[in-house]
Amino acid sequence: MNMLNKLHEECGVFGLFEPTTKDVAHSVYLALYALQHRGQEACGIVVNDDGVFSHHKGDGLVHEVFPEERLSALGTGNMAVGHVRYSTTGGKSLSNIQPLVIRHIKGNMALAHNGNLVNAAELRRQFELSGGIFHGTSDTEAIAYTIVSHRLHSASTEEAIEKTMESISGAYSCIVMTATKMIAFRDPNGFRPLCLGRTEEGAWAVSSESCALESIGASFVRDVLPGEIIILSKDGVGSNTKHCLPAAKRSACVFEYIYFARPDSVLDGASVHRARMRAGAFLAKEHPVDADIVIGVPDSGLDAALGYARESGIPYGVGFIKNKYIGRSFIEPSQGQREDAVKIKLNVIRETVAGKRVIMIDDSIVRGTTCARIVRLLREAGAAEVHMRVSSPPFRHECFFGTDVDSSDNLIACRYDTVEEIGEEIGVDSLGYLSVEATHRLADTAAVGFCDGCFTGCYPIPVPDEIEKNKFDQKLGAFPLAVE
Numbered sequence: 001m002n003m004l005n006k007l008h009e010e011c012g013v014f015g016l017f018e019p020t021t022k023d024v025a026h027s028v029y030l031a032l033y034a035l036q037h038r039g040q041e042a043c044g045i046v047v048n049d050d051g052v053f054s055h056h057k058g059d060g061l062v063h064e065v066f067p068e069e070r071l072s073a074l075g076t077g078n079m080a081v082g083h084v085r086y087s088t089t090g091g092k093s094l095s096n097i098q099p100l101v102i103r104h105i106k107g108n109m110a111l112a113h114n115g116n117l118v119n120a121a122e123l124r125r126q127f128e129l130s131g132g133i134f135h136g137t138s139d140t141e142a143i144a145y146t147i148v149s150h151r152l153h154s155a156s157t158e159e160a161i162e163k164t165m166e167s168i169s170g171a172y173s174c175i176v177m178t179a180t181k182m183i184a185f186r187d188p189n190g191f192r193p194l195c196l197g198r199t200e201e202g203a204w205a206v207s208s209e210s211c212a213l214e215s216i217g218a219s220f221v222r223d224v225l226p227g228e229i230i231i232l233s234k235d236g237v238g239s240n241t242k243h244c245l246p247a248a249k250r251s252a253c254v255f256e257y258i259y260f261a262r263p264d265s266v267l268d269g270a271s272v273h274r275a276r277m278r279a280g281a282f283l284a285k286e287h288p289v290d291a292d293i294v295i296g297v298p299d300s301g302l303d304a305a306l307g308y309a310r311e312s313g314i315p316y317g318v319g320f321i322k323n324k325y326i327g328r329s330f331i332e333p334s335q336g337q338r339e340d341a342v343k344i345k346l347n348v349i350r351e352t353v354a355g356k357r358v359i360m361i362d363d364s365i366v367r368g369t370t371c372a373r374i375v376r377l378l379r380e381a382g383a384a385e386v387h388m389r390v391s392s393p394p395f396r397h398e399c400f401f402g403t404d405v406d407s408s409d410n411l412i413a414c415r416y417d418t419v420e421e422i423g424e425e426i427g428v429d430s431l432g433y434l435s436v437e438a439t440h441r442l443a444d445t446a447a448v449g450f451c452d453g454c455f456t457g458c459y460p461i462p463v464p465d466e467i468e469k470n471k472f473d474q475k476l477g478a479f480p481l482a483v484e
Contacts, residue, residue, distance in 0.1 A: 011083060011115075012036075012039055013082070013207070014031040014032060014081070014082045014207045014212055015028075015082075015112070015184065015205065015232075016031070016205050017204040018077075018203045019201075019203065021049070021076050022203075024078065025072075025074040025080055030216055031215055031216055032082045033062050033063070035084050035208055035212050037262055038260065039083075039084035040061055040084070041059065042084075042097040043061070043062050043066075043085060043097070044057025044065075044083050044098055044099050045057070045082040045083075046080060047077040048177055048179065050077070051107070051108065053101055053108045056073070059094075079177055082112065086404065093137070098111070099175075102144050102148060104152075106151050106152065107178060109147070109157070109178055111140060112174065112175045113140040113143055114171075114172070115192045115401060115402045117142065117169060118170040118461070119170065120170075123146060143172065146164045158231050158238070165185065165243050169461060169462075171400075172185075173192040174186075180233060180234070182204075182231075182232040184206040185224075186224045187226065187227070188243050188249075189226055189252075190252045190268065190448050191252060191401045193223070193261065195208075195209070195210050197218035198218055198219060199218045199219075200219075205218045210267075214264075223267070223269065225244050226244065227241065228240065229242075229243075247449070251451040253402075253451050254443075254452055255403060257272055257275040257443050258363050258442070259392070267443070269445050276442075277310075278307060278444070279304045279392075280310075280389075282434060282435070283304065283389045285311065286434065286435055287389055287430075289359060291359045293353065293357075294312070294358075295353070295359070295361070296362070297374060298322040301362040304361045304391040319358065320347065320348060320349065321346070322346055323345050323346070346374060346377065348381040350381045350382060353378055353381050355382055357385040358378060359388075360386060360388050362388065362391070364391075364392045365395075366395060367412055371388065375428055388431050389431075390431070392439065393436045393439065396411065396413050396454075397455070397456070399454045400453070412426075419432070
């Protein structure tokens with residue numbers, strides 16, 4: 001994993017179960033478009049036509065991987081599952097792109113997974129030592145093989161999944177499609193979101209975020225509970241809550257509300273837009289400053305900036321125009337290319353900031369190079385002062401649950417001892433971060449607690465001492481392999 005200037009999202013999953021045979025591929029395509037913000041590296045769709053699976057996946061955005069002729073070639077069916085991806089565990093190779101399709105003695109199975117296991121390496125070693133063969137390096141494959149191994153001795157796939165949840169640990173919001181059923185399940189902590197929706201025609205949908213339900217005309221029904229297994233079949237909807245924890249023990253990723261999710265989504269009963277507005281309001285209380293204008297860095301800084309402006313009484317302004325036709329700056333492979341991308345990605349509206357004391361709101365600071373460049377753009381446009389406020393605490397620790405924070409070496413908050421030193425490095429007149437305490441109050445209507453491990457180093461479940469790199473993703477000199 002490569003820490004760049006912004007955090008990688010994890011992934012997005014979507015499943016559709018129709019009562020009759022339909023063009024399910026196009027519906028899932030639209031849903032993946034709505035979830036594109038969760039993964040811009042690769043995507044895939046699997047269609048189930050009476051037990052026969054057709055699938056396609058590849059590197060790129062949804063519209064790049066699925067031109068009309070490719071999408072139509074998937075045919076019709078009554079079920080389909082799709083996935084958009086950034087790599088967390090597992091490198092960038094075709095074998096790691098999801099959904100994974102497994103063909104075993106009990107039938108076809110497709111799996112789409114959002115999250116990251118903390119015991120994937122241990123599971124992989126167990127399978128390899130017993131003769132198992134892995135085609136990729138992702139932890140999703142470990143989940144799939146664990147399900148298959150239990151399925152051989154279980155009466156149903158849902159029973160196999162129930163057993164699987166007793167042996168896997170970490171973050172997982174998954175959709176499994178068999179010949180006759182679609183099964184969604186979520187880890188007991190609820191690190192990553194998952195929800196259930198329904199169309200007027202009676203189709204059921206499972207999605208990482210509620211915003212994707214609306215894209216296909218489905219209505220939000222409810223969240224999949226942390227620890228719950230949902231079974232969709234011709235017999236209706238079933239639920240298994242054996243692994244569910246009390247609400248107080250659930251620990252959703254708080255950064256879903258700060259950055260990852262789309263603002264029009266509702267996660268675990270809490271509006272993302274409202275949570276970001278509250279983040280801005282808390283920032284205004286915790287880090288007030290005399291200024292003339294409040295602006296936000298598109299896109300996830302805009303809601304927090306509006307919240308800051310309303311709480312402080314300082315006018316809100318549009319400070320940046322975002323070029324919609326360039327990818328996110330952290331996707332570029334080299335530092336020089338990333339900085340060039342920033343230059344054409346954001347343009348400052350000079351009339352908004354010239355001669356003014358500006359408060360700039362952003363969701364996070366990772367390395368600091370991108371925000372330093374943005375600060376320079378404001379100075380060049382004539383801003384008299386630039387005060388930066390960040391709607392999250394400083395990142396100081398690794399994330400083991402699907403966010404691409406895998407090393408403290410490149411984190412600016414780990415390289416400097418004080419907030420003032422970080423502010424000096426990025427060139428602002430003052431800098432203020434949201435407190436950890438405030439992050440637990442952002443989504444005040446959520447039916448879950450929150451994980452803040454990347455800020456505090458305190459994790460809700462046991463984690464390894466470090467994130468173990470897969471030996472097959474490294475050259476021989478970096479990892480000793482037994483070769484003959």
